[in-house]
Amino acid sequence: xxxxxxxxxxxxxxxxxxxxEKLREEVRKSGLRMGRIHLQSLHTTVGLAVNENEPLLLxxxxxxxxxxxxxxxxxxxxxxxxxxxxxxxxxxxGHAHCRQLLLTGFATLLVENGDLVLGRWQSVFAVxxxxxxxxxxxxxxxxxxxxxxxxxxxxxxxxxxxxxxxSTAADxxxxxxxxxxxxxxxxxxxxxxxxxxxxxGGKRLRPRLVQLTAHIGPRHDPLRAAALAAAxxxxxxxxxxxxxxxxxxxxxxxxxxxxxxxxxxRAIAVGDFYFAKxxxxxxxxxxxxxxxxxxxxxxxxxxxxxxxxxxxxAYPGDHASYLKVVRGKTxxxxxxSCASGAQLSEAKADEVEALRRYGDLLGVAFQxxxxxxxxxxxxxxxxxxDIRQRVLSLxxxxxxxxxxxxxxxxxxxxxxxxxxxxxxxxxxxxSSDALKRVGDEARALVEGALxxxxxxxxxxxxPTLVGLARSAVDRDS
Amino acid sequence: MTAQALQIxxxxxxxxxxxxxxxxxxYKSYMDFxxxxxxxxxxxxxxxAALIESGLRLQGLGGPAAAAAPLxxxxxxxxxxxxxxxxxxxxxxxxxxxxxxEKMSANAASGEAGGPVRDFLVLALxxxx
Numbered sequence: 001x002x003x004x005x006x007x008x009x010x011x012x013x014x015x016x017x018x019x020x021e022k023l024r025e026e027v028r029k030s031g032l033r034m035g036r037i038h039l040q041s042l043h044t045t046v047g048l049a050v051n052e053n054e055p056l057l058l059x060x061x062x063x064x065x066x067x068x069x070x071x072x073x074x075x076x077x078x079x080x081x082x083x084x085x086x087x088x089x090x091x092x093x094g095h096a097h098c099r100q101l102l103l104t105g106f107a108t109l110l111v112e113n114g115d116l117v118l119g120r121w122q123s124v125f126a127v128x129x130x131x132x133x134x135x136x137x138x139x140x141x142x143x144x145x146x147x148x149x150x151x152x153x154x155x156x157x158x159x160x161x162x163x164x165x166x167s168t169a170a171d172x173x174x175x176x177x178x179x180x181x182x183x184x185x186x187x188x189x190x191x192x193x194x195x196x197x198x199x200x201g202g203k204r205l206r207p208r209l210v211q212l213t214a215h216i217g218p219r220h221d222p223l224r225a226a227a228l229a230a231a232x233x234x235x236x237x238x239x240x241x242x243x244x245x246x247x248x249x250x251x252x253x254x255x256x257x258x259x260x261x262x263x264x265x266r267a268i269a270v271g272d273f274y275f276a277k278x279x280x281x282x283x284x285x286x287x288x289x290x291x292x293x294x295x296x297x298x299x300x301x302x303x304x305x306x307x308x309x310x311x312x313x314a315y316p317g318d319h320a321s322y323l324k325v326v327r328g329k330t331x332x333x334x335x336x337s338c339a340s341g342a343q344l345s346e347a348k349a350d351e352v353e354a355l356r357r358y359g360d361l362l363g364v365a366f367q368x369x370x371x372x373x374x375x376x377x378x379x380x381x382x383x384x385x386d387i388r389q390r391v392l393s394l395x396x397x398x399x400x401x402x403x404x405x406x407x408x409x410x411x412x413x414x415x416x417x418x419x420x421x422x423x424x425x426x427x428x429x430x431s432s433d434a435l436k437r438v439g440d441e442a443r444a445l446v447e448g449a450l451x452x453x454x455x456x457x458x459x460x461x462x463p464t465l466v467g468l469a470r471s472a473v474d475r476d477s
Numbered sequence: 478m479t480a481q482a483l484q485i486x487x488x489x490x491x492x493x494x495x496x497x498x499x500x501x502x503x504y505k506s507y508m509d510f511x512x513x514x515x516x517x518x519x520x521x522x523x524x525x526a527a528l529i530e531s532g533l534r535l536q537g538l539g540g541p542a543a544a545a546a547p548l549x550x551x552x553x554x555x556x557x558x559x560x561x562x563x564x565x566x567x568x569x570x571x572x573x574x575x576x577x578x579e580k581m582s583a584n585a586a587s588g589e590a591g592g593p594v595r596d597f598l599v600l601a602l603x604x605x606x
Contacts, residue, residue: 189586191519264542280575295563
């Protein structure tokens with residue numbers, strides 16, 4: 001059993017204060033999984049109600065209270081001459097006490113799976129009848145709690161706070177904790193290889209985009225955002241596991257790929273498991289728009305992967321084919337991450353679409369920058385890996401189109417690619433203006449992405465989204 | 478009967494070869510298990526189940542690994558099914574299908590014979606009502 005107080009300030013004589021989210025947060029912080037939350041007003045002029053939070057309806061309720069117990073019609077309670085032991089600041093509030101009699105001073109709400117059980121239109125109100133004042137409700141939570149106090153509680157509070165820097169750091173910690181928690185629950189034959197991939201790092205750009213855009217709408221919920229962000233990261237990793245098998249890659253993030261370490265059969269099973277688990281986690285969040293957004297992206301990724309393999313016969317391909325594949329393989333999940341975070345926070349439709357476009361442009365720019373890294377000696381990865389694996393790459397496309405180096409690049413790519421050929425192609429690409437063209441194009445896309453943000457109210461998040469977009473392009477690794 | 482007549486042809490984009498190559502029969506089999514759902518939902522739910530079964534078969538889940546091309550086609554089948562469920566199924570059914578795939582792939586990863594795919598998916602259809 002946990003007992004505490006919920007304090008709030010009111011600003012009007014009569015006011016319906018929606019405390020639903022505050023109660024949800026108390027349930028989450030407490031770790032209560034199945035049970036009840038009991039509320040009791042500690043005032044004789046504050047009532048409780050469960051009803052719809054629709055502004056006109058709330059005015060109807062206010063009118064109803066006024067009709068049933070009007071102000072200033074001569075309540076005996078307000079006749080101070082006939083009362084004794086009256087406080088100096090005793091208000092004239094007979095009407096408020098009578099109105100409270102029509103409401104209730106206590107309520108019990110059910111909690112299942114760590115959340116309040118409420119119907120679609122139900123909100124919980126503390127009803128101020130004699131405001132404005134500072135008020136207090138007593139709360140008790142009882143039932144089955146998580147065994148240990150939630151380690152997320154502090155991060156949730158920081159994530160929900162107004163400090164953008166602290167909030168971003170807390171968001172990152174939340175998603176790591178959520179990934180760890182999810183992987184602990186899975187059977188070892190699938191969890192161990194996925195844990196190795198997750199623990200090897202990665203930029204976590206997609207979960208960051210989910211969490212950042214989940215701040216934009218009016219309903220920011222750090223835990224739900226972290227759950228969605230972790231599911232998106234698991235989905236991304238599931239696609240990488242299958243991609244690595246298809247591309248015959250031996251290493252990812254400096255560690256052996258699942259296919260290389262444990263064989264293709266295990267890689268297929270691990271990819272399928274986390275594909276399914278991620279879609280389940282997203283479905284369980286219970287937001288249809290979010291579920292559809294991610295499902296559309298997943299379909300685009302799979303279709304683009306087929307196109308990508310199909311294009312390898314015409315390697316290195318052309319700019320149009322490149323864009324088509326990259327929009328599906330990379331940008332679709334960037335765009336979906338941005339849109340789904342905003343949808344989760346119930347952002348406006350035009351904001352969701354602007355963020356979707358921001359993610360799409362950023363995703364294409366990110367992939368172009370990734371292609372350039374293959375030619376950088378400072379990346380920490382073997383130079384020319386994309387060439388060796390015949391992976392679609394814009395610098396190679398531009399070098400193959402180049403008047404001077406193009407014929408030799410095309411001739412080399414048409415044959416078998418040993419060390420000497422890969423080194424020569426790398427040299428030719430570096431000597432052409434291909435890398436500069438790709439860099440300019442990626443930076444122009446980022447500027448386009450940033451223009452999409454101009455119409456959106458981003459509060460303190462603009463510098464973070466701008467910095468994230470620019471750093472996605474200006475990098476060596 | 479053609480996919481067009483069944484009004485699911487739009488859902489078969491890029492998968493048309495598969496329809497003639499067994500997906501149609503699998504779809505018809507699942508139509509026998511969706512009778513408890515609303516008539517308008519039945520074709521898409523049966524198709525989602527058929528896509529999952531065909532996708533897992535293409536990938537070779539639980540057996541020798543498929544080559545790259547069928548693996549990717551299997552991935553597309555699973556993704557298409559996931560999107561169909563996201564757009565047309567209840568949350569309960571989406572979760573039931575996902576859990577069925579989790580169970581089958583965990584069995585495959587641990588080398589256990591888990592039983593026919595259809596049994597898992599029919600159970601999901603029954604529990605997702």
